[in-house]
Amino acid sequence: MNLFNQDAIPNLLPYEGTVLHYGLIIPSQEAQWYYQRLLETILWKHDEAVMFGKHITTKRMVAWYGDLPFDYTYSKTTKTSLPWTPELLSLKQRVEELTECHYNSCLLNLYHDGSEGMSWHSDDEKALAHHSAIASLSFGAARKFAFKHKVTKQYITTILESGSLIVMKDDTQQNWWHRLPPTKLVKHPRINLTFRTMDVKKT
Ligand SMILES: O=C(O)CCC(=O)C(=O)O
């Protein structure tokens, strides 16, 4: 049974994309439990990227899990996915039921405090299935999340609290950038999970 009527969930974007904010889908005590488990059981690594020809390592930590050992290339570095952990599988199932979509991989980010964020980008890599939904589940410190239209530059923000879910779908990635702005106000870590669908033919 799906407790959410999809039509009743507001779209945060005014045009050319769909970002559904499901609000808190995991009660706060359970979200706290998942936060601890994910901190302890995920194989966190500092992210590596090549920018302006320079090899850089981010303070933010990342991990990637999936159905198969997919290769995923972004920021000119390639990562290979690890097999699902029990916690990730149960979260994936919950998110799939609510969003009525299937996902075959999950990219995880660990931001130690508000000094760490993610700059403007869109998740439109060729390896992702075309126009597939990306479901983003957050644990730990609440953070602001922002969207900017690539042409009109219209700016939209929302807050992602512990246990909350948003889904970016349709042509959102083609038309809008998103980012996690850094902030001096947040002193605690946040974990974000983005469930994605890799195009198996392209991996
Ligand atoms: O941390 C977040 O909420 C978003 C992360 C993100 O945009 C990404 O992993 O592509």
Ligand SMILES: [Fe+2]
């Ligand atoms: Fe993203």
